[in-house]
Amino acid sequence: MPEAFVDLHTHSLASDGTDSPADLVRKAAALGLSALALTDHDTLAGLAQAAAEAEKAGPEFVPGVEIAVKYGAGELHLLGLFVNPNSPGLTSALAEIRAGREGRNRAILDKLKTLGLPLTMEEVRALAGGQTVGRPHIALAMLGRGYVRSWREAFDRYLGAGRAAFVPRELPTPAAGIELIRNEGAIAVLAHPFLSPAMSAPGLDELLSRLRSDGLQALEAWHSAHNSEKIRICRDLARKHGLLASGGSDYHGRNKKDAPLGGGEERVPYAVLEALKNFSAKSGQGG
Ligand code: AMP
Ligand code: ZN
Numbered sequence: 001m002p003e004a005f006v007d008l009h010t011h012s013l014a015s016d017g018t019d020s021p022a023d024l025v026r027k028a029a030a031l032g033l034s035a036l037a038l039t040d041h042d043t044l045a046g047l048a049q050a051a052a053e054a055e056k057a058g059p060e061f062v063p064g065v066e067i068a069v070k071y072g073a074g075e076l077h078l079l080g081l082f083v084n085p086n087s088p089g090l091t092s093a094l095a096e097i098r099a100g101r102e103g104r105n106r107a108i109l110d111k112l113k114t115l116g117l118p119l120t121m122e123e124v125r126a127l128a129g130g131q132t133v134g135r136p137h138i139a140l141a142m143l144g145r146g147y148v149r150s151w152r153e154a155f156d157r158y159l160g161a162g163r164a165a166f167v168p169r170e171l172p173t174p175a176a177g178i179e180l181i182r183n184e185g186a187i188a189v190l191a192h193p194f195l196s197p198a199m200s201a202p203g204l205d206e207l208l209s210r211l212r213s214d215g216l217q218a219l220e221a222w223h224s225a226h227n228s229e230k231i232r233i234c235r236d237l238a239r240k241h242g243l244l245a246s247g248g249s250d251y252h253g254r255n256k257k258d259a260p261l262g263g264g265e266e267r268v269p270y271a272v273l274e275a276l277k278n279f280s281a282k283s284g285q286g287g
């Protein structure tokens with residue numbers, strides 16, 4: 001039997017990706033992936049469409065979500081895998097998180113206006129198309145107006161942390177974020193720990209000790225921003241801290257280069273999903 005691979009971290013039009021959930025599932029099938037998780041930022045809105053498409057011709061579908069939590073002056077990202085797409089508790093908590101984004105987006109547009117770069121919320125929302133609206137969509141609107149020549153420039157000059165139009169977001173603590181995810185038996189995963197160049201292996205080791213006591217259950221080892229060495233470090237640290245390993249591309253379609261669906265050279269073996277599934281089955285009922 002040929003080896004099977006999975007991708008447990010992707011984004012659709014429901015947040016800041018450029019593929020519809022159904023297209024994402026079809027592309028995963030065309031690539032021969034055995035399983036796909038949709039993990040849009042702060043919304044469950046794409047899950048039903050993806051699940052319905054996966055019903056038809058596969059691959060196996062894992063409903064997920066990605067949220068940000070507070071980490072010093074910055075943020076960490078958590079994935080929830082095997083979330084309940086119809087969970088009233090999670091749905092309303094995410095709606096509250098998105099409402100927080102609204103205020104922040106408005107504040108960013110105010111700053112841009114002061115800088116002589118007016119944008120309307122309507123054009124930003126139209127570019128987003130889905131429920132979750134964020135800086136990537138503001139960057140696209142700036143590009144559309146010719147305020148910047150690239151996405152990179154939009155973040156480097158205006159939208160990135162500490163730049164001219166940056167506004168921080170109010171975020172839950174890691175413990176609160178983990179609790180939100182685990183509420184109904186989903187698995188809480190720390191996403192792409194080495195995406196930030198500031199993260200070192202000893203730093204991650206220490207962070208995992210803390211997050212483990214907050215209830216973290218898994219660590220994303222495979223990710224487009226992780227080279228083989230980082231993947232190995234993550235797998236070793238996961239073992240050391242009694243965490244499961246996870247992995248995915250963080251595919252965003254045209255909105256993110258260098259994150260191909262299904263991953264790059266080091267793909268995520270199906271056994272990784274198998275272990276997560278076994279764990280979720282065991283800890284399932286409110287465990
Ligand atoms: P938001 O969720 O609105 O805070 O936007 C976060 C997203 O903006 C990230 O997922 C990235 O896609 C993008 N982003 C954030 N910071 C940068 C940066 N410095 N350069 C390029 N893209 C960035
Ligand atoms: Zn994203």
Ligand code: FE
Nearest residue numbers: 066077191192
């Ligand atoms: Fe992320």
Ligand code: FE
Nearest residue numbers: 009011066250
């Ligand atoms: Fe992501």
